Amino acid sequence: MTWFKKREEEEKEEKEKRGELKISEQLWTKCNSCNEIIYRKVIERNLQVCPKCNYHFPIPARKRIEGVVDPGTFIEYDADLASGDPLEFKDLKRYPHRVKESQEATGQKDAILCGEARIKGQPVMLGVFEFSFMGGSLGSVVGEKVTRLIERAIEKKVGVIIFCASGGARMQEGILSLMQMAKTSAALAKLHEAGLLYISVLTDPTTGGVSASIGMLGDIIIAEPKAMIGFAGPRVIKETIRAELPEGFQRAEYLIEHGMVDLIVERKDLRHMLASLLEMLGQEGQKK
Numbered sequence: 001m002t003w004f005k006k007r008e009e010e011e012k013e014e015k016e017k018r019g020e021l022k023i024s025e026q027l028w029t030k031c032n033s034c035n036e037i038i039y040r041k042v043i044e045r046n047l048q049v050c051p052k053c054n055y056h057f058p059i060p061a062r063k064r065i066e067g068v069v070d071p072g073t074f075i076e077y078d079a080d081l082a083s084g085d086p087l088e089f090k091d092l093k094r095y096p097h098r099v100k101e102s103q104e105a106t107g108q109k110d111a112i113l114c115g116e117a118r119i120k121g122q123p124v125m126l127g128v129f130e131f132s133f134m135g136g137s138l139g140s141v142v143g144e145k146v147t148r149l150i151e152r153a154i155e156k157k158v159g160v161i162i163f164c165a166s167g168g169a170r171m172q173e174g175i176l177s178l179m180q181m182a183k184t185s186a187a188l189a190k191l192h193e194a195g196l197l198y199i200s201v202l203t204d205p206t207t208g209g210v211s212a213s214i215g216m217l218g219d220i221i222i223a224e225p226k227a228m229i230g231f232a233g234p235r236v237i238k239e240t241i242r243a244e245l246p247e248g249f250q251r252a253e254y255l256i257e258h259g260m261v262d263l264i265v266e267r268k269d270l271r272h273m274l275a276s277l278l279e280m281l282g283q284e285g286q287k288k
C-alpha cells in the first residue's frame with residue numbers, strides 16, 4: 001500500500017516539475033548563437049535580437065511587416081491561395097494534414113505573405129516568408145504568390161523586396177516544388193528587363209532552393225547579422241568534401257567577406273536602409 005502511495009507522490013512531484021519547466025520556458029529562452037539563457041521580455045524589447053551577441057531571432061511575417069512598412073499601408077494579395085495535394089504525398093502524416101496543422105498554427109494559408117506597402121512613403125511590392133509554416137518551404141503556392149507579386153510590380157512600375165526565411169523546396173510537392181525556382185527566377189528576369197529594383201533580405205535561416213533562386217538573385221542582397229545562408233547544410237558539405245569547414249562558414253559575416261552578400265544590416269536600421277535604397281533605385285529606369 002505504501003508503495004503505491006509513494007508512487008502517486010512521485011508522479012505529483014514530476015508533474016509539478018514539468019509545469020515549472022513549462023513556465024520557465026515561457027519566461028526564458030536560449031540564444032541559438034551564443035547559447036546564453038536570456039529573459040524573453042528582454043529579447044522582445046530588443047526587436048527579437050540577442051543583447052549578448054546580436055543574433056537576430058526569426059520573427060513572424062506579420063511582425064516583420066509591421067516593423068518595416070509605414071503603418072496601415074500594407075495591402076495583402078492572394079491571401080486565400082492554398083496548396084492542393086497533386087502527388088497525394090504521405091510521409092509520417094498526409095501532406096494536407098501537415099498543411100492544415102501549419103495553417104492553424106500560423107493563421108495563414110501558406111508560407112509567404114505578399115502585398116503592396118509603402119516604406120517612408122516609397123511604394124514597394126513586399127513578400128515575407130513565414131518560417132513557422134512548414135519551414136518556409138517553397139511550394140507551388142509560394143512560387144505562384146511570388147510570381148504574381150513580381151508581375152504586379154512590373155505593372156505598377158515599382159520595386160520588389162522579399163524577406164527570405166526558408167529550409168528550401170517543399171519535399172511533399174516533389175518536382176512541382178523544384179519548378180518554382182525556375183518560375184520565380186524567370187519572373188525576376190522580367191523585372192530586371194523592366195529596369196526595376198529587387199532587394200532580397202536573407203534572414204536566419206535561408207537555405208536550399210530559396211537561397212538558390214529568390215534569395216541570391218537580388219540586385220542588392222542584404223543579410224541580417226549571423227544569419228545562416230547556404231544551399232546544402234554544413235554537415236552534408238563536410239561529408240562530401242571530407243574536410244573541416246572554416247569557422248563561421250555559411251554565416252552572413254562569412255558570406256559578405258566572400259562577396260556573396262552586399263550588406264549586413266541590423267534589424268533596427270533595416271527600415272531606414274530599405275527606404276534609402278528605394279529612394280535611390282526604386283523607380284523604373286533608375287537602376288540602369
Ligand SMILES: [Zn+2]
Nearest residue numbers: 031034050053
Ligand atoms: Zn546570443
